[in-house]
Amino acid sequence: MSADDALVEAARVAARDAYAPYSGFAVGAALRFADGRIITGGNVENVSYGLSLCAETVAAAKALAEGRRGGLLAVALAGPGDPLTPCGRCRQVLGELAALGGGDPLVLCCGAREVREYRLSELLPHAFGPDSLATGST
Ligand code: THU
Numbered sequence: 796m797s798a799d800d801a802l803v804e805a806a807r808v809a810a811r812d813a814y815a816p817y818s819g820f821a822v823g824a825a826l827r828f829a830d831g832r833i834i835t836g837g838n839v840e841n842v843s844y845g846l847s848l849c850a851e852t853v854a855a856a857k858a859l860a861e862g863r864r865g866g867l868l869a870v871a872l873a874g875p876g877d878p879l880t881p882c883g884r885c886r887q888v889l890g891e892l893a894a895l896g897g898g899d900p901l902v903l904c905c906g907a908r909e910v911r912e913y914r915l916s917e918l919l920p921h922a923f924g925p926d927s928l929a930t931g932s933t
Contacts, residue, residue: 798827799869803905805833806871809850813837817844823873824850826858826892829866834858851885855892865896870915871903878906886919894924 796804802825810823815838822838836853848856851872858867870889872879881889881902893900893915902918904911916922 799871799901799903802827802833802869802871803873803903803910805835806850806873806903806905809835809837809854810873810875811837813850814839816840817842817847820875822850822879824854825871826854826867827869827871828858828863829868829896834861834863849882849885851881852888855885855888858892863892865892865898867892867896867898867900869901869903871905873905876906878904878909878911880904880911880913880918886915887923889915890919890922890924 805825806823809825810821813821813823815821817840823835825833825835827833834854834857836850836857838848838850839853840847872881899914899916902913902915
């Protein structure tokens with residue numbers, strides 16, 4: 796099994812622990828770091844729908860809360876149907892983690908059968924990042 800296969804499998808497993816009683820749409824995300832560690836998350840919904848958290852946001856928050864500040868190499872995202880690409884908010888959230896390491900992670904978007912590969916920079920072109928603050932002064 797390749798490293799990417801293992802990451803995809805970790806995302807699929809994480810989807811099993813998603814808390815998605817309102818949408819019934821369970822998503823799993825898995826983040827692979829340069830030291831080999833994989834951090835996962837599933838979406839966490841709330842009865843006040845707008846408070847729900849996507850799988851990628853949960854995984855990214857776990858990584859940051861564990862003290863990770865870079866080294867994000869790849870992200871796998873698994874949902875129930877066709878290959879799922881990260882929502883706009885999650886692209887920005889992943890971008891924060893990626894910017895800390897200066898890298899451009901691979902994003903593996905997994906459906907039931909097919910896996911599509913992107914770079915985060917393809918999914919979030921012209922990103923607003925830490926450098927944008929430095930150049931935006933008066
Ligand atoms: N969802 C994710 O977890 N990640 C995404 O990138 C897209 C959407 C979740 C949010 C919600 O709990 C469910 O999928 C349906 O939108």
